[in-house]
Amino acid sequence: MVVAAGNGAYGSTEKTSAVRKPLMILPTIPRALSPGDQFMLPVTVFAMEPSVRQVSVNLQQNPFFDISGSPAQNITFDKPGDQVVYFNVKVKDVQGVGKLRITAQSGSEKAADETEIDIRNPNPFITRSMQMVLSPGQQWNASAKAIGIPSASTASLELSSLPPMNLQKRLQYLIRYPHGCIEQTTSGAFPQLVLKQLTDLSDAQQAETDRNIRAVIPRLTNFQNRDGGFGYWPGAPDSDEWGSSYAGHFLLEARLQGYLVNESAIQSWKSFQRTKANQWVPATNNFYGGDLQQAYRLYTLALAKAPELGAMNRLREFKYISPEAKWRLAAAYALAGYANAALDLVSGLPLEFPARQHPGMTFGSDLRDQAMALETLTIMGKRDKAQQLVGTVAARLSEDNWYSTQTTSYALLAIAKYCGKNPGKDKIIATVQVGGKPVQINSMKYLTQIPVPFAQGEVPMQVINKGNNTVYARLITTGQPLTGDSIRPTGNPSMLSMTVSYMGTNGKPIDISKMAQGTDFIAKVTVRNTGKQGTYQQMALTQVFPSGWEILNARLADAEPGYKSSPMTYQDIRDDRVHTYFNIRENETLQYSIQLNASYAGRYYLPATTCEAMYDNRIQAASGGRWVEVLNR
The missing domain is CATH 2.60.40.10 (Immunoglobulins)
Incomplete structure (x- = not known):
């Protein structure tokens, strides 16, 4: 195109020229x-x-x-x-x-x-572990066996003077967690802030940790609303109060460690926290968990050096304040410089909490509450009580039980903070052989990790405790089973039922085992709350599709889909998968549909479809994976 101008007159001309090769x-x-x-x-x-x-x-x-x-x-x-x-x-x-x-x-x-x-392997990660308690002079021989493809499988040997906490397994669970609300995004990075207080990090590990933290800090701003709080999902109209306290807590700790955090975001968040703190009163909609939510908010304000003493005193005088809220409020008083008030609050309080029937508005559990109590004892300098509790929290993490992202993150955070403030007295002295290569361990840290590389499918390993104290050893292997390997889908049909069906654009069922290339069709998932436990909150439906199918995203096409799905709180559509998030009432049935196209001829693996409550693993359903074919036209 040529454009000309002169004396107030304008003109242009253009010509199309094909650029091609023979x-x-x-x-x-x-x-x-x-x-x-x-x-x-x-x-x-x-x-x-x-x-x-x-x-x-x-x-x-x-x-x-x-x-x-x-x-x-x-x-x-x-x-x-x-x-x-x-x-x-x-x-x-x-x-x-x-x-x-x-x-x-x-x-x-x-x-x-x-x-x-x-x-990429669409199958979920699987972690296996074995452990041994080594007395002085005792030897342990074991073998690490790769899961799935050896080059993609990882293993780590942990030696600890505390009961082993499954650090590698728990940390990778947080980092690889497939969903990304404000709580889960924060949980993936929070323990990495304090990881070096717990174990020695190599230069490569420290660099990776820094990259992860620096990536999450700006990502959190996508959740921040005009009122300064953080929505549960990006673009959510209302701010989530616990998520706002949790994300703000992470940003404050990151700033204290020298990471660059947007100051205007912090000031806006502090204004939101201050407003909510002064407006809070007990009510029917926040009676269970509302006091802990308020206590955590007040703790973050004290950490930001902006304590709201009036709101703290009002909560302290609340007749029905729960033990977990007292522990958190005591931490706020301790940070604000009122050690006696903090001590009075926790005097005689138990260090064990009843198991929760529901995670509630704080996404909590009894272990998460124990971790918060451990953090409070560390802040208050109560080493003897903290020492008892840190062993309990670490031992529970070492079990093969499922824990939510909130519980896992806060437990690791509290343990690392304790270890950072209370240097270990017992050295870890050991001789280790990994694949025939000797490694000498002499560390004052509570935990030492030795990577186990997989050149082949199995690596022999030997550990000898050369010190004078007990050493807890754990071998943790993580990997993804090969596509098509037998993976038994887990579910609890008494709590949640789910069916997956496929139909053509005319609404009639179709056989997806063999489809002609170019076929448009719909995947429909029907989910039902069986009525065993009231309303299910924070449900996640994950659909991963074969490589030969294309997702027809009606939002990108600027068109309304030819089918209707039930209400949802958020939906994340990616190249090969769709994550749908929703709440479902007692005895309610919901349907979610995705329009697809059989685009590429071949034979592909269709992974399992899963549905779960993100903070309660009793509520889950899954369908099995299978092979499907797209036939050439």
Whole structure:
């Protein structure tokens, strides 16, 4: 385009000019693939000049793919135009970023295309562990066995002077958690802030921890509302009070450690906290858990050096204040410089809490409440009581029980803070052999981690306690089973029922085991609350689809879908999966539908569909995975 102007007059002209080569190629590839997938790779060859007649098309061999049949094909053009050639490709049992390089040649004319594609295992991570308590001089021999693909499986040996807390398992659970509300996003990073107080970190581990923390800090601003609070989901109209306190707590701790935090975001958050603190009164809608929510808010204000003493005193005089709220309020008084008031609040209080029937507005559990009490004792300098409690919290983490992101994060946080303020008296002295390579351990930290690399599927390991005190050893292995491996879906049909069905655009059921390429269809999930425990909050429905299917996102197409789903609180649509979040009342049935297209010919794995209450693992349902085919037209 040419534009001209002069003496108040303007003019322009434009001309379309085609940019092309005599020979061009265009492959059509799924956005992502899984180990074991088999697909038909179409390559469109364009002959733009009459001189292009005999064309040889080649697909290069590489470590990620096997080619069934010849990697080279020849085609003939009588005149300029386009033709399609097909290659049958199978994904090897590997993970990573694969490359498909295709070349074409006709005489002196050449064309090439190289496409990177993510090869990911859609199956969930599985963690296995074994442990041994080593007396002085005792030896332990064990073997770490890879789960799934050895190169993608990880293992870690933990040696601890405390009861082992499954640190690697619990930390990776938080980092890899697939959902991302304000609480879960914060929980994924919070323990990493204090990790170095608990264990020695290598330069690479410290760099990775810093990257994770720096990535989460700006992400949290996506949740912040105009009132200064943080919504449970990005764009939520109302701020979540516990989530606001929790996210603000993390940002304050991050700033104290030297991370860059937006000051205006902190000031806006403090204003929100102050307003809510002064407005709070007990009511029917916040009677259970509301006092703890207020106590935590007051604690964060005290941590921000802006204590609201009037609100603290009013809560202290509340007739029905719970023990867990007293522990949290005592921490606020201690930070504000009122040690005697803090001591009076916790005098005679128990260090055990009843198991919760519901996580409630604070996403809590009895273990989370114990962790908060441990943090309070650490702040108050009560080492003897804290020492008793830290062993209890660590021992509960070492069990193979499920804990929510909130409970896991706060338990690790409280243990690390205790360890940072109370250096260990017992050294960990041990000789370790991993795969025949010796490692000498001599550490004053409470916990030491030794990575176990998988060159093959199994690594022998030996530990000898050379010190004078007991050492707790735990070997933790994490990995994803191979696609198609037998993974038994877990569920509790007495609490939650779920059915998954597929239908055509005409509403009639279809068989997804074999579908013609180009078919539009709908995946419908029906979920029912069986009425055993009232309303279920913070439900998450996860649907991961095969590589050969495409999600038809009506929002991106600026069109209304031809089906209707039940109300939801949030929906996250990605390339190959959809996360849907909702609440479901007692005896209520909800339906959620996703429009799909069978886009790429081949054989692919359809992972399990799961539905769960994110803070109560008793409420869950799942369907099994299976192989499906998309037939070439």
